[in-house]
Amino acid sequence: MAYTFTGRQSGTVRFTPDKGTINRERQRFSSQVTSNPVESGSDIHDHVINEPARLDVNGVIIGGEEIKVALERMRDRRDIIEYRGRIRASNLVFTRLDFSAEANNKDGFAFTAQLQRIDITEAQRVDVGAVLLMTRQDAGAAQPQQARREANAGTQTTMTQIISNSAYAAFVNSYVGGSSAGPTMRNVPSFSGLM
Numbered sequence: 001m002a003y004t005f006t007g008r009q010s011g012t013v014r015f016t017p018d019k020g021t022i023n024r025e026r027q028r029f030s031s032q033v034t035s036n037p038v039e040s041g042s043d044i045h046d047h048v049i050n051e052p053a054r055l056d057v058n059g060v061i062i063g064g065e066e067i068k069v070a071l072e073r074m075r076d077r078r079d080i081i082e083y084r085g086r087i088r089a090s091n092l093v094f095t096r097l098d099f100s101a102e103a104n105n106k107d108g109f110a111f112t113a114q115l116q117r118i119d120i121t122e123a124q125r126v127d128v129g130a131v132l133l134m135t136r137q138d139a140g141a142a143q144p145q146q147a148r149r150e151a152n153a154g155t156q157t158t159m160t161q162i163i164s165n166s167a168y169a170a171f172v173n174s175y176v177g178g179s180s181a182g183p184t185m186r187n188v189p190s191f192s193g194l195m
Contacts, residue, residue, distance in 0.1 A: 001086070003059070005071065005113075007079035013070045015059065020067055020108065022059040025087045029053050053117040055089050062108045068099060071113065081115065091118050 003015040003022040015021055034047040061067045074081060075094040082090040096114035 003085040004083070005074065006082045006084070007074045007077070008081075009077050010070065010074045010079045013067055013074070015067070019063065020059055020061040022057055022085055024056075024058040025085055026056040027053060027087055027089070028056070052119070053089070054095075055083060055087065055092060055115045055117075057083070057085070057113045057115070058111070059113075060105060060108060060110050062105065064107055065109075068109055068111070071097060071111070080118070080120075083115065089115075089117065091120055092116065093118055 004012050006012045030051045032049045032051065036047075038044060038047050071094075073079075075097050078093060081092045081094070083092060092115040094113060095116045096112070098112045099109045100111070102110055
């Protein structure tokens with residue numbers, strides 16, 4: 001069985017018997033659950049958040065740094081990786097990559113890779129004018145599934161008042177001093193303060 005890491009930018013790293021092997025693969029799935037009480041009868045999925053899946057791979061590289069350098073390049077480029085082994089997973093990125101030199105592998109390395117699945121979304125595009133806006137859909141009476149458009153029968157008040165120069169001057173003169181710069185009291189008080 002061939003074990004491979006394939007990056008979108010970095011190419012493929014293949015583990016063959018003469019270059020190395022994978023010793024262990026482990027998938028991890030975890031979720032966050034609310035610690036607050038959940039109301040009886042409510043959907044529990046509203047209170048559970050699934051975290052991205054994780055994959056741990058341990059292996060050995062034999063005879064040189066070629067595979068080590070290729071794995072480091074994938075990590076450094078933040079490449080999106082597809083892993084094929086006994087476990088198959090795609091849309092992965094390295095979250096940790098460890099190498100260790102051991103006495104029983106003179107020119108090689110033992111390694112541990114931790115990868116996390118990322119969710120990739122795509123933006124949807126809608127051509128403007130291709131689909132009628134809701135207001136235009138509602139305006140058409142030929143579509144029976146549409147609700148009938150009702151005119152708003154609420155209160156509508158429109159008031160326009162033009163103040164003449166003489167009325168404004170009379171207003172300003174009603175204040176002591178007859179200045180528009182900030183009068184402090186009126187000539188004819190509107191409230192005496194007595195009950």
